[in-house]
Amino acid sequence: MTQTEGIMAGKKIVQTAGRQALGSFAPEFAHLNDDILFGEVWSRNDLxxxxxxxxxTIVCLIAQGITDNSLVYHLKTAKENGITQKExxxxxxxxxxxxxxxxxxxxFNLAKTVWTEEE
Incomplete structure (x- = not known):
């Protein structure tokens, strides 16, 4: 799992996954992922x-059929952001x-794992 700080509202998201995984191979993509998508878009929590x-994000990924580690990451983040098992x-x-x-x-198979990990 990548390092994400500032999950609570009002704080800036700090994401390093792009640089860690692709920084030397695709530095511009890493910049867009870490600084723009997470650093700016995800940090506009006043909107x-x-x-x-x-x-x-979860619904968009599911609609596209993306059920890889990116959906797992976003399910874990959703749980951290207060989405309950019932929700x-x-x-x-x-x-x-x-x-x-x-x-x-x-x-559902992925979400079940995420919501029962710590229980």
Missing amino acids: LSLRDRSLV IAEILTHAAFYAGWPKAWAA
């Missing part, structure tokens, strides 16, 4: 809360009708 950003279950159930049943199944 949209981190919780809501997590919800939107993620309802979010995924709702998304299943619009994004696709198999995509929701895949997301």
Whole structure:
């Protein structure tokens, strides 16, 4: 998992995943990921809360069929941002009708792991 600081509202997100994974190979992409997407867009929590950003991001990833480590990362972040197990279950159930049943199944399997890790 990457290092993310400032999950609470009002704090700037510090992301280093791009630089750690691709910094020397694709420095501009790393910059856009770490500084623009997370450093600027995700840090505009006066316009949209981190919780809501997590919800939107998860649904977008599921709709595209992305159920790799990026969805796991965003599920963990959603949990840190206050989305409960009951809420993620309802979010995924709702998304299943619009994004696709198999995509929701895949997301449920990942979410179940994330929400039961510490319990």
